[in-house]
Structure formats: structure tokens, C-alpha cells
Amino acid sequence: xxxxxxxAAAALLAAAAGGPAHAHAFLEHAEPRVGSTxxxxxxxxxxxxxxxxxxxxxxxxxxxxxxxxxxxGKPRIxxxxxxxxxxxxxxxxxxxxxxxxxxDTHTTEGNFTFHVKQ
Amino acid sequence: MSRSxxxxxxxxxxxxxxxxxxALAHCFVGARFFPATLATDDPCVADEISMPTVSWSRTAxxxxxxEWDLSGEYSKRIxxxxxxxxxxxxxxxxxxDGTLASGFQNLETTFQYQIxxxxxxxxAILSGLEIExxxxxxTGADLADRFSTLTPTLYFGKxxxxxxxxxxxxxxxxxxxxxxYQVPTSSFDFIQNAFIPQQLVYGxxxxxxxxxxxxxxxxxxxxxxxxxxxxxxxxSLTTPIANNFGNPYTTTGTVNPGVIWVGSxxxxxxxAMIPINRESGSGIGVLGQLHLYLDDMFPKSIxxxxxxxxxxxxxxxxx
Numbered sequence: 015x016x017x018x019x020x021x022a023a024a025a026l027l028a029a030a031a032g033g034p035a036h037a038h039a040f041l042e043h044a045e046p047r048v049g050s051t052x053x054x055x056x057x058x059x060x061x062x063x064x065x066x067x068x069x070x071x072x073x074x075x076x077x078x079x080x081x082x083x084x085x086x087g088k089p090r091i092x093x094x095x096x097x098x099x100x101x102x103x104x105x106x107x108x109x110x111x112x113x114x115x116x117x118d119t120h121t122t123e124g125n126f127t128f129h130v131k132q
Numbered sequence: 133m134s135r136s137x138x139x140x141x142x143x144x145x146x147x148x149x150x151x152x153x154x155a156l157a158h159c160f161v162g163a164r165f166f167p168a169t170l171a172t173d174d175p176c177v178a179d180e181i182s183m184p185t186v187s188w189s190r191t192a193x194x195x196x197x198x199e200w201d202l203s204g205e206y207s208k209r210i211x212x213x214x215x216x217x218x219x220x221x222x223x224x225x226x227x228x229d230g231t232l233a234s235g236f237q238n239l240e241t242t243f244q245y246q247i248x249x250x251x252x253x254x255x256a257i258l259s260g261l262e263i264e265x266x267x268x269x270x271t272g273a274d275l276a277d278r279f280s281t282l283t284p285t286l287y288f289g290k291x292x293x294x295x296x297x298x299x300x301x302x303x304x305x306x307x308x309x310x311x312x313y314q315v316p317t318s319s320f321d322f323i324q325n326a327f328i329p330q331q332l333v334y335g336x337x338x339x340x341x342x343x344x345x346x347x348x349x350x351x352x353x354x355x356x357x358x359x360x361x362x363x364x365x366x367x368s369l370t371t372p373i374a375n376n377f378g379n380p381y382t383t384t385g386t387v388n389p390g391v392i393w394v395g396s397x398x399x400x401x402x403x404a405m406i407p408i409n410r411e412s413g414s415g416i417g418v419l420g421q422l423h424l425y426l427d428d429m430f431p432k433s434i435x436x437x438x439x440x441x442x443x444x445x446x447x448x449x450x451x
Binding site for chain 1: 160346349350353396397427431432
């Protein structure tokens with residue numbers, strides 16, 4: 015019990031001191047928003063994460079209801095954002111699949127849809 | 133060899149070393165995150181600490197005694213798929229007449245092996261052996277047994293995110309569970325003059341992930357606090373099933389509705405403990421826990437498995 019307490023106390027102190035920690039990269043929000051309906055074709059998709067991500071090991075694709083790619087290829091990656099250009103989208107449902115490696119080497123992934131209704 | 137070739141090889145080597153330890157760590161299975169539940173175990177090995185876990189309840193005695201439990205558990209991955217947990221509980225029981233008993237329960241150790249993580253189905257299966265070491269606690273205060281128990285246990289977790297999109301908000305639900313068979317190392321307690329039963333120890337949780345709802349289904353633009361919540365209902369039960377001569381085969385346990393707030397480095401959980409019958413307790417108790425994600429707090433030191441930090445070579449993702 016004493017050992018557990020000491021390790022826990024050390025961990026809490028390190029966290030409180032803002033140590034070198036970096037966590038898993040969660041999707042904070044997206045544009046177009048997750049599950050939203052937009053009235054016109056968006057020019058690009060932007061994903062915002064809560065941690066910085068590694069460009070070489072992070073990727074995103076957008077596909078239509080038939081599975082055909084509608085993104086313009088290689089994403090542009092900032093510190094904690096990933097954006098990719100989109101083709102001209104017609105009315106329909108589009109699926110986004112993303113996979114990122116945060117700078118602490120943890121991988122996370124997810125997928126969601128958004129809708130275009132012109 | 134040309135200088136540019138050497139440079140490229142050096143960069144490739146650096147990248148291999150730098151990313152050889154990419155990991156999922158605490159309980160991520162595809163897009164699903166299973167939080168550490170309070171009364172039952174989550175279905176993954178991980179580097180984590182539950183400290184403290186505090187509970188207050190009234191026992192099934194007549195009149196009921198008031199019981200405080202304060203516990204801690206440290207879990208360490210030895211390899212990516214094999215982990216060991218060590219935990220202990222300090223207990224204080226105050227009888228209705230004011231008599232006080234306090235001390236440690238027996239030390240517990242759990243060995244766990246990750247059998248399966250299927251990201252596309254959000255399915256995780258874990259096997260384990262829980263050992264309570266006899267005579268390591270306060271046997272004099274009657275808070276710890278003089279015998280050990282061994283409980284082979286199977287754990288599972290399943291998210292509903294693989295349901296069709298038409299199921300919409302239902303896809304944020306997940307269930308976890310565990311089933312164990314507890315075998316004592318003695319069959320008869322000569323002090324209590326009673327048989328020591330073999331028991332089925334089992335439990336489950338139903339959880340609704342607001343983080344999953346926001347990032348996978350629909351972003352309702354709720355205040356950030358709510359996007360970190362996972363409402364949960366846990367059930368934790370024990371049923372004697374063998375070597376219980378002369379005693380009733382009554383199932384005891386609690387139903388625990390509550391909520392877990394999940395952050396990047398820690399989570400906080402709070403649950404009510406509702407006894408399922410008179411034999412399980414008197415009135416509603418409370419259970420709370422602070423849980424630290426060591427793999428996120430210390431990703432390059434104690435948050436890594438001791439051996440073989442990655443099961444697969446790093447790869448460049450190409451969609």
C-alpha cells in the first residue's frame with residue numbers, strides 16, 4: 015500500500031508540475047462538424063486535435079456513399095490540425111476516416127459522417 | 133555510399149527508433165475508449181494507478197455497521213499484452229455500539245493477458261488470474277482471511293460503434309463485463325466453524341460515451357465538461373456455488389449508477405452503491421475513484437511496457 019501511495023503521489027506531483035506528459039490525440043472538433051449537414055460543398059475538411067500530431071504518421075480520407083474518394087489527397091498538417099481539400103461535393107453523405115499518431119507516439123483513430131444538402 | 137543516401141538512411145533509422153514504441157496503451161479499441169470502471173475491471177492491460185478508491189457503505193449486519201474502504205491499485209504492463217496489478221484496501225468498520233475495527237484487507241495481485249483487441253468491432257477480451265494472498269492483512273481484526281483465494285477471470289468489452297449509421301446515438305453505448313470462479317485454498321474455516329464456498333464473481337457495466345458521441349456520431353456543441361462524461365451503470369455480484377454446506381446460496385452485490393469524467397491524463401468517477409438485497413448491505417453507499425493514466429503521464433518511462441513496447445513495426449499510414 016505504501017509503495018502504491020508513493021508512486022501515485024509522484025505521478026500526481028509530476029502531473030501538477032506540468033511535466034513532460036503528452037496524451038492521446040482526441041478529435042476536439044471538425045469543420046464540417048461531426049454529424050452536421052452543410053448547405054454547400056465545403057472546400058476543405060479540417061480536423062482539430064487536443065494534442066500535437068506527427069505529420070508523417072497521420073492521415074485522413076473522405077469518401078462518398080459509394081466509397082469513392084472525394085478528398086484531394088495529401089493532407090496539410092499543422093501542430094494539432096489536419097486539413098485536406100475536397101472535390102466539389104454534391105448532395106449526399108460523406109464519411110471521414112482519420113488516423114493520427116500523437117507526438118508521444120500514441121495512435122488514435124476514428125470515423126464520422128457529414129452531409130451535404132444543396 | 134553517397135552522402136544523401138547516408139542522410140536518408142539516418143533519417144529512416146531515427147524514424148524507426150522514434151516510432152518503434154507507438155502504442156494504444158489504456159483501453160482504446162479502434163475509436164472506442166473504455167474507461168476504468170470502479171466496481172468491475174476494464175478489458176485491457178494498461179499502465180495505470182487507481183488511487184485513491186474510497187467507498188462508504190452500511191453493512192448487512194443488524195443493526196448495520198458503517199464501513200469505510202480506502203484502496204489503491206497499481207497496474208503495470210510487462211509486455212504489450214501482459215500486465216500485473218497489485219492492490220490493497222484499508223478498512224474501518226464502526227459497529228452501532230461504537231466498537232471500531234480497522235486494518236488492511238489481504239494483498240491482491242492480478243495477472244492479466246490481452247487475448248483480443250478488434251478495432252473494427254470495438255471488441256476487447258482479456259483473461260486474468262486474481263489472487264488474494266491469505267494472512268497478508270489484519271487477520272486479528274477479522275478484516276482479512278487466513279486463506280488465499282484464486283479467481284481465474286475472463287473480461288470483455290464491446291462498443292456498439294459498428295452498428296449501422298441508422299442507429300445513430302445508440303452507437304455511443306458500450307458494455308463491459310467479467311466472470312470469475314473464486315476458489316479458496318482452504319475448504320473449511322475452523323475459527324468461524326463454517327465451510328468456505330467456491331463462488332462465481334461476476335459483474336458488468338453499461339456505459340454511454342459522450343466523447344464518442346461528439347467525435348464519432350454528432351457534435352452537439354455542448355459545453356466541454358459534458359463532452360468528457362461517461363454515464364455508467366455497474367453491477368457487481370457474487371454467488372456461492374459449491375462447498376457451501378449449511379449456508380444459503382444467496383447472490384449478493386450492488387448496482388452502481390454513476391458517472392466518470394475522462395481527461396487526458398486522469399479520470400474521476402463517482403457512483404452510488406445500491407445493495408441488491410438485505411444480505412448485500414443496508415441502504416445506499418457511495419464509491420469514488422481517482423484514476424491516473426501513467427502511459428499518458430509518462431509515455432517514455434514508467435508508462436511503457438517493460439519489454440517489447442510495440443507488437444508491430446511502425447508504418448507510414450497511407451489511405
